Amino acid sequence: MNLEVEKKDILNIGYEHYNFDGVLVIYCDHNTEHIEQILLRSILKCFGEKYTITEIDDCLLEEGNPNNDKYFYDIMFVTNLPYEMFEEVDRDV
Numbered sequence: 001m002n003l004e005v006e007k008k009d010i011l012n013i014g015y016e017h018y019n020f021d022g023v024l025v026i027y028c029d030h031n032t033e034h035i036e037q038i039l040l041r042s043i044l045k046c047f048g049e050k051y052t053i054t055e056i057d058d059c060l061l062e063e064g065n066p067n068n069d070k071y072f073y074d075i076m077f078v079t080n081l082p083y084e085m086f087e088e089v090d091r092d093v
Contacts, residue, residue: 005039007046007089013039019083026077027059033075040077051081 011017013036014028028036037053044051055078 003042005043005046007043008093009039009046010043010086010089011093013043014077017086020078022083023054024079024081024083024086026079028075028077030058030075036075037077040079044079044081047081047085051079054078054080 010024014026016027018025018027026040033056037056041053044053055076057076057078059074059076
């Protein structure tokens with residue numbers, strides 16, 4: 001079975017999209033990181049074979065009261081996709 005993705009599907013990956021030094025960075029929930037990584041890798045190919053995930057980092061975040069011991073983490077995907085290309089897709093939708 002083949003899954004078809006389009007450029008505009010990148011808007012559905014993660015919950016935040018940032019411009020970091022001119023490239024797209026996406027934050028996603030750690031519970032969905034594996035499937036989102038697979039989808040993002042496929043979606044980036046719609047922009048060109050040279051676009052990839054260049055780095056994956058855990059982001060430790062505090063939950064609730066800063067004095068408690070409850071923490072959770074999310075995932076940050078750094079890509080080499082120029083943020084301008086992401087913005088073009090966002091404008092076209």
